[in-house]
Amino acid sequence: MDNTPLQNDQKRDTSDPTYAGSGPLAMLTNYEQTREMATLSQIGIVKRKIRKGIYVLEPTPCFCGDEGGMEILTSERYGLPHRMVICEQCALIRANPRMDAKSTKAFYNTEYRLINKNLASREAPLRDRWDDIALYWVLEVRSGESLLKAYLEQGHPFPKTVIDFGCHFGGTMEPFREAGSQCYGVEYDQKAKEVAEGKEFDVSNTLDDLINRGVKADLIIMQDIIEHLTDLRGDLQKINMLLAEGGVIHVWTPGLFGPTRQVSNLFQLAHNFQFCGHTLDYVMNSMGFEPFFLDEVISSFWRRKEGRELAMVPLKPTEWVEYSLDQLSNKMQRKLPLFKSICKFTRRERYDYIKENCKNHIPDLQEITEKYHGSLIVVGGGPSVDTELPTMQKLHAEGMPVIAISRMYPFCIKNGLGPDFVASMDSSVEQEEGFKNINPDTIHLMCSVTRPSLFKNLPKGKAYLWDNMDEEHVRKIRREAGYTVATVVAGGGSIAVSALSLGMNLGFSDFHVFGVDCLFSSKDYSHSKGIAGESVDNIIEDVTIDGIIYLSTAPFVMFAKHMLDMVWAGYTAGLLRQIKFYGECLINKMWSGKFLTPEEMEIIEKEENHG
Numbered sequence: 001m002d003n004t005p006l007q008n009d010q011k012r013d014t015s016d017p018t019y020a021g022s023g024p025l026a027m028l029t030n031y032e033q034t035r036e037m038a039t040l041s042q043i044g045i046v047k048r049k050i051r052k053g054i055y056v057l058e059p060t061p062c063f064c065g066d067e068g069g070m071e072i073l074t075s076e077r078y079g080l081p082h083r084m085v086i087c088e089q090c091a092l093i094r095a096n097p098r099m100d101a102k103s104t105k106a107f108y109n110t111e112y113r114l115i116n117k118n119l120a121s122r123e124a125p126l127r128d129r130w131d132d133i134a135l136y137w138v139l140e141v142r143s144g145e146s147l148l149k150a151y152l153e154q155g156h157p158f159p160k161t162v163i164d165f166g167c168h169f170g171g172t173m174e175p176f177r178e179a180g181s182q183c184y185g186v187e188y189d190q191k192a193k194e195v196a197e198g199k200e201f202d203v204s205n206t207l208d209d210l211i212n213r214g215v216k217a218d219l220i221i222m223q224d225i226i227e228h229l230t231d232l233r234g235d236l237q238k239i240n241m242l243l244a245e246g247g248v249i250h251v252w253t254p255g256l257f258g259p260t261r262q263v264s265n266l267f268q269l270a271h272n273f274q275f276c277g278h279t280l281d282y283v284m285n286s287m288g289f290e291p292f293f294l295d296e297v298i299s300s301f302w303r304r305k306e307g308r309e310l311a312m313v314p315l316k317p318t319e320w321v322e323y324s325l326d327q328l329s330n331k332m333q334r335k336l337p338l339f340k341s342i343c344k345f346t347r348r349e350r351y352d353y354i355k356e357n358c359k360n361h362i363p364d365l366q367e368i369t370e371k372y373h374g375s376l377i378v379v380g381g382g383p384s385v386d387t388e389l390p391t392m393q394k395l396h397a398e399g400m401p402v403i404a405i406s407r408m409y410p411f412c413i414k415n416g417l418g419p420d421f422v423a424s425m426d427s428s429v430e431q432e433e434g435f436k437n438i439n440p441d442t443i444h445l446m447c448s449v450t451r452p453s454l455f456k457n458l459p460k461g462k463a464y465l466w467d468n469m470d471e472e473h474v475r476k477i478r479r480e481a482g483y484t485v486a487t488v489v490a491g492g493g494s495i496a497v498s499a500l501s502l503g504m505n506l507g508f509s510d511f512h513v514f515g516v517d518c519l520f521s522s523k524d525y526s527h528s529k530g531i532a533g534e535s536v537d538n539i540i541e542d543v544t545i546d547g548i549i550y551l552s553t554a555p556f557v558m559f560a561k562h563m564l565d566m567v568w569a570g571y572t573a574g575l576l577r578q579i580k581f582y583g584e585c586l587i588n589k590m591w592s593g594k595f596l597t598p599e600e601m602e603i604i605e606k607e608e609n610h611g
């Protein structure tokens, strides 16, 4: 494996006619040889046009306004001159200089398709044979089918109007048209546009055409397009004008941390930007959108921000400069970035569960909010609960109440640890195991997305409902079910963090936390022996803290960070006075357990402002 991807393409001169990609020309069929030669001659043409100034290069400031940037690349995968820089403020990677808008359009209509002939992506189909178009059409239709499915799984009503920005042959729109959507395409490439028009699609040359016609879309598809835009801000403003009330934008772009992260595959002349999840989030947020699905591949869904969210200026994800540079240089040992986690259940499934659970009419958590005080034992599912059991039993015998995550409910019953409270949030079928035996004295704190079957046997007056999604749609479901109040408990998708958050909501302020180990003594002892249900498959990695190596997983490190964020949020809000983590616990390796005094905080803030 070549470990210096940054220089990969600089080493070979692809305009050399003897160069034929990864193998000798003799290995290729006549047809392939013709294509290969066509590519090489096109690359030569583009180089010449850039040299002669026919294709004009222009310097570009970053989206965030910063003029500078650290150089990360000087030529792209075909050896064409392509300087990419990473903004040291917002971590967005951009071409600087890049071809101006006029040259870009000319390039798309001439050499571009012949150079980028990778069939895996719709930005690069061939059209020198009719069956290439036919094959490509099929691939586009398939991608449209999966997009329609993914869109509906997000719990949205069927889109009456769809715009596909960069629609190419129009295949992505086909499943939507078949299902009854009114579809509009936008395509710069005249030949692709003709193919789409041949399939009777309404295709415009620009977004402005659609704006002038007063089109408003429920869904705007931006697949393989955002990384090409010359006027990122301007085009996203136009997208906003074209988006109907409550509309959704789908953005797909090859992410820096995605599966094609081999840098040599990512960069090409036509790409003016290279995004990762956080830089795309920064750009879209700045333009007034928020994600409701976003992964590092990058596949994403966005909607307009509402109310107070709209007024919030997004922070520049500066820390992603370091993570991105690590990724670009394929560094083996690196600082672990805080990745975005994704709920394994679709939004539609979660909405359905909330609707179902609201029918039980159990009271909102607010009825017992701040009704308690003092200390609380929090029981998570890590292996250290097995060795720490005597400590927990002693504290509980002294009168300290217990809150358990739902999967530790049976463990607590069995070991005389109440529990006084159990926190449930998971929608998995495995959760039913944990609720087989109900303790009639236990208070059940049920998240509205919990698997509905768990609500069946709850004792009367011993269950309260809370939400983990701060969304208007959820509030609407609650209102329709007759609730006048809906308590949202933050937990970042983790039940153990939520259990701490619930503890604070109930009024407790001193916490004794067990079983949130987040690290392993060995590769096959990752959870308590008494835990109910199967756990998620984990990839165990070496995590270095202060020079010492521990065994953990990326989700566990992320979880530990979320836990510490919650501790800090609780402390600064005056809800949390003390907290202690017991057992072999990653959090204790990351944090001394002491809170900074206001004076110490001031010193650190001063240092940060100077640095």
Ligand SMILES: [Zn+2]
Binding pocket: 062, 063, 064, 065, 066, 087, 088, 089, 090, 091, 092
């Ligand atoms: Zn920037």
